Amino acid sequence: MSAWNFAAGPARLPDAVLALAERSLFARDASGACVSEQPFSGAACRALRAHASRQLAALIDLPADYRILFLAGGAMQQFSLLPLNLAAPGQRVGYVDTGYWAARAALEATLHRPVHTLPPPGDAPLAVPDDLAYCHLTTNETADGLAWPELPAPPPGVPLVADATADFLCRPLDISRFGLLYASAQKNIGVAGLTVVIVRQDLLARSPASLPALWSYARQAEADSCVNTPPVLALQLAALVFDWVAEQGGLPAMAAANRRKAALLYAAIERSHGFYRCPASPPWRSPVTVCWHLPEAGLEERFVAEAVAAGLHHLAGHPRRGGIRACLYNAMPEAGVAALAEFMADFQRRFG
Incomplete structure (x- = not known):
């Protein structure tokens, strides 16, 4: 019997990436060291960062006036760094309240700047008011099963900022619509411990000189994401994933596969005639985090156990x-989703 991992994160890695990682991540070269054992200022680590940046830039069709930062930590760290880097003291910042993670990001921002909440x-x-330092949204709410069907257009001078953690690299995205985008x-992308920040060059000038170097987007950009030792192992895995996505056909292929996978589960929910209830309205249903409820909490517990x-x-x-909740990130094969849909139908036959 095959085993399928639908975890929200840390999530499944592509099978081919996991196999290659087992062979390559800790292989030592002629110097007697693997990349993770070498100085981050040395040639091997510089080559790794350069390759990862080039491959990611090609995948997302990065505009020339944007920078890619590979930073240690998770997306929640950016919840504080965003207002500190992009807003002056006392300047309002905007947050669109679409669900659990958008609310968490807004709450953290209130520690540093006045927050204007948008429904x-x-x-x-x-x-969107035109006096905001930026307008923040969460592209995919993993706890709620929601995804933006269409991006908003803030007024000129108000950059759109996004936590794209859950659906980054799942579909083509017009980076020029954003002032800054981040994804753990x-x-x-790989394993926990690394966050990708994609920022428009002009916004780096907003980083105050008084910020600690580790917190400053401008200082990290100047140092090629190496103000301190970067998470080398996590970056190696990310580079392998970027290569894998390119080999599969890039982001259009990822989007097509994710639509097929999500369609299997939403069809199973619709065929259940209310036994499975999806709280998200159809236009807002996420293609990568599908959430639903059963008639009773006891049935939900039994569903998970079985x-x-x-x-x-x-x-x-x-x-x-x-x-x-079933998370259908890029690495989840369609066979796993088909197995879940079949289980859902069988469970309903027995308990519906």
């Missing part, structure tokens, strides 16, 4: 939201 758009366009690695016995792991919803 998610309904029939009318998102109304443990969902579609799923484990069937080789379907880590399907419990976020602790603050409950229910069931």
Whole structure:
């Protein structure tokens, strides 16, 4: 029986990447050291950063006036670094409240700058005040199963900033729409401990000189993400993943596969006639984090337990939201999603 990992993160790595990592990450070269044992200012580490940057830039069609930073830590660290780098003291920052992680980001920002909370758009366009230092959104809410169907357009002079952790590299994205975009690695990039920050060059000038060097986007850009020792091992894995995505056909191929996988689960939910209930409205349903509920909490517990016995792991919803959650990041094969859809139909036959 195959085992499938639907964890929200740290999430599954592509099989080919995992196999290559086993052979290559700790292989020592003629110097007697693997890359993780060598000085980060040395040739091997410089070559690694250069390769990862080139491959990622090609995948996302990076505009010439943007910089890629590879920073230690996770996306939550950026919740504080964003207002400190992009907003002057006392200047308001905007946060669109679409769910759990958007609210967490806004709450952290309140420690540093005044926060203006924006409701998610309904029939009318998102109304963004023109005095904000930036407008922040979360492209995919992993706890709620929501994804933006269409990006908003803030007023000129208000950069759009996004936490793209959950769906980064899952589909083509027009980087020029953003002033800054960030994504931690443990969902579609590699392993925890690394965050990618993509920032428009002109915004680096906003970083105050008084910021500690480790916190400053400008200082990190000047130092090629090496103000301190970078997370070399996590970056090696990220580079392998970037290569793998390119070999699969790039972001259009990732998007097509993710649409097929999500369609399998949403079809299973719709066919259940209410036994499985998806809280997200169809336009906002995420293609990579599918969330649903059963009629009773006891049934949800039984679903998760029986799923484990069937080789379907880590399907419990976020602790603050409950229910069931299946994360269909790039590395999840369609066969795993088909197995889950089949299990859902069987479970409903027995308990519906």
